[in-house]
Amino acid sequence: MADNRNRDPATGGTTDRRRWQALAIGLVAAFMTLLDVSIVNVAIPSIESALHASPSALQWVLSGYALTFGLVLVPSGRIGDARGRRTVFVVGLALFTLASAAAGLAQSPSWLIIARLIQGAAAGVVNPQVVGLIQQLFQGPERSRPFGILGAVIGISTAVGPLLGGLLIALEGTREGWRWVFYVNVPVGIVAIAFAWRVLPGRPERRPGRPSLDPVGVLLLALGVVLVLLPLVQERQWATPLKWLLIPAGIAVLAGFAAWERRHARHAEPIFDLALFRLRSYTLGGVIALLYFAGFTAIFFIYTLYVQNGLRYSALLAGISITPFALGSAVAAAIGGRIVNRFGRPLVAAGLALVALGLGAVVVTLHFVPGRGAPLALAAPLLVAGIGSGLVITPNQTLTLSEVPVPQAGSAAGMLQTGQRIGAAAGIAGVGAAFFSTLAATGNGWSRAFRDALLIAIGFIVIALVAAIADILVGRHNRHHHLPG
Structure with a gap:
């Protein structure tokens, strides 16, 4: 019997069951790699103590991952488009797994930094393949469901990172528990690699000529x-x-x-077709993603500092306190992915408005409850913001990539994620600067520093909302202009 396992799905060679299995493997890898953006935050005090790391070294442990992640997204997406996504995915995931093991074994700050740089680059190799696979395996409106699940994974991985990190440190102890933040990737990665080679589609049909890299x-x-x-x-x-x-x-x-x-x-x-920027959906969607990630990612950075360093919460309690956001984001992302084709960009605008409203409520709440009881008081506002976030990330990604041709899906996704990484870095720099500036001016005013910095994060999100509204208005104008009569 012929083995159809690796036939290109574009030719009908992949069964429905097989493509959902392939998606599941991709989602596991996406969760692992995106989790490592935030999970390390709560482990920084333990790493500092265990390895006697300087502030500069600790900064590289955090930011080096993001730097190399953003560096390779577009090239790796292009290679996956041209030479087949399965091989690129498996190589990237294997490198990520090895780098995670090396990070867990680190005996010095330099060792850990090098492992994190390699880990970030490997994550940048893996992630465009996941989005490219969705574009390849699913057609038209049916992409909304897998993109919805991917959005839930993105929201959960980013928000649950501090919780999982705190839990691992609580179980293994503050001295060596940080190593398990990295070790946890190893068994998952090994299993995912084994299944990926079996279920992911192989090399696409050759087009005339050899694709240039x-x-x-x-x-x-x-x-x-x-x-x-x-x-x-x-x-x-x-x-x-x-x-x-x-x-x-x-x-x-x-x-x-x-x-x-x-x-x-x-x-x-x-390596990247600039003609994609002629697509309004892709260009404005990329702008919205960049701006949203500038505010979205920065929130977790300053919130972790506020709760752990300011309120003296343990790593586990710090992670638990952000759970309402994670839950709201996960549920709303799954729903948003299913309904985005019905509502379009207005759904993204509604999500952005909810995020801004929820974070605004956080600012007001902190004014009245500034002490150790703040995380409990913030549960409801963070839930609202999380629901809004779930309605932003998934629907925006679906709409942004909706008109991208499948042969360019990997590089298009890579450029979109590069913008997200740049936005995240810019947001952490700007919001972090406001946070530490206020903290230095007030001496020990952690709540005020968090409030002031949060206003900057809200500013990024409001600008993203303006971009979404502009897209809606332009779309309506174009439809009205092309009406007969």
Whole structure:
């Protein structure tokens, strides 16, 4: 009997059961890699004590992951598009698993930093393949359900990271418990690799000619992303204001990347097709994602500091206190994925409005309950914000990628996620600067510092809401303009 296991799903060679199995493996990998963005936050005090790490080293443990994550997203997405996603996915997941084991075994800050840099790069290899697989395995409106599940995974992994990290440290002890924050990836990764090779679709049908991987474009994009991200992730460690000159330098390099891609596209496939930016859904969706992640990710950064360092909560209690957001986000993301095709971008706008409303309620609540009882009082506002978040991430991703051709799905997803990583770094830098500035000015005013910083995060989300409303208005104008008569 012929083995249809690895036939391209675009030709009908993948059964419905097989594609859902492939999606499940992809979601497990996405959860692992995105969890490691936030799970390490609660382990920082333990790492500092165990490895005698300096503040600069600790910053690299946190930000190095995000830096290399963002660096490889587009190139790895392009390789998956051109050469087959299964091999790229498995290689990335294997590297991530090995790097996690190395991080858990770290005996010095330098060892841990190198492991985290490799871990982040491996995560950047894996994630575009997951979105590319959804585009490849599911067609048209049926993509809304898998994207809804992926959105729930994104929301849960980001929000539940502190809870899981705190639980592991509580079980294994503050001295060595931080190692299990990394070790937990190893058995899951091994099992996922074994199943991935069996159920993920293999190499796509060959198109005429050999796809170009555009090494010049890869180098220009990588350099531009590094120049933009470095001053953001090192905002507190590099005191000199000259660091901000790297951002305009990075933008100039990215402009050179765009010029090269236009030229390269005349005779070969570029690493990223700039024509995708002509799609309003992709361009405005990318802007919304960048702005939202600037506010969304920064919230967890300052909230963890506020609860652990300011209110002296344990790592476990700090994680538990953010659970309402995680639950609300998970449930709403699953629902949002199912209804996004019915409501479109207005659903994203409604989600953004709910997030802003919930976070605004957090600011008001902290004014009246500033002490150790604050996390309990914040449960309801965080639940509202979490519900809103679930209605933003999944529907926005579905709409943003809805018009992207399948052969470009990986690179398009990579560019979208690169914007998210840049937004997250910018948000943490800006919101963190406001947090630490207020803290320094007030001496020990943790609640006020958190409130002031939260206002900056809300600002990012409100700007994202304006972009969503602009998309809605332009869409309505275009539909009205093209009506007959």
